[in-house]
Amino acid sequence: MKNFFNILLLCVGVLFATNSYAVISTASNPNETETPGAKIGINDLKTLSVKEIEAKIGHDLTWKQKLAIKVLKNKAQKAEEHPDKPAIQGSSFLGFLLGFVLSLIGVLITYIVFSGEKKTIRGAWIGFLLGILLYVLIL
Numbered sequence: 001m002k003n004f005f006n007i008l009l010l011c012v013g014v015l016f017a018t019n020s021y022a023v024i025s026t027a028s029n030p031n032e033t034e035t036p037g038a039k040i041g042i043n044d045l046k047t048l049s050v051k052e053i054e055a056k057i058g059h060d061l062t063w064k065q066k067l068a069i070k071v072l073k074n075k076a077q078k079a080e081e082h083p084d085k086p087a088i089q090g091s092s093f094l095g096f097l098l099g100f101v102l103s104l105i106g107v108l109i110t111y112i113v114f115s116g117e118k119k120t121i122r123g124a125w126i127g128f129l130l131g132i133l134l135y136v137l138i139l
Helices: 001-024 042-046 052-059 064-082 092-113 120-136
Strands: none
Touching: 042 052, 042 064, 052 064, 092 120
């Protein structure tokens, strides 16, 4: 039981460590030369396709960069369709982690911090219930 939770915690830690590095990494490829004036604005992002963006900046994008462009396009489109909704919201995964790891205290923290965000609160309850179910199954 203890080994299972140690392995689970290690896997979650490695997942977050690798994802956070990919988000904040600004290391550039020394083989790529940046063309002057190849800056892309939000209007370019909305109107140009991935191939056109690659042509404008002068080099091919990695699959992660292509995926990030598609996600940003989707978020920009949703922000234009619903300007009254905030751009940053709590995720159900964050609520799930709080509920699963911290149990009932995690659900209470979710209610306090993310008041009014139904997805996050529902995720906390799901995490709490899954944690109890896992506990019962293991015992």
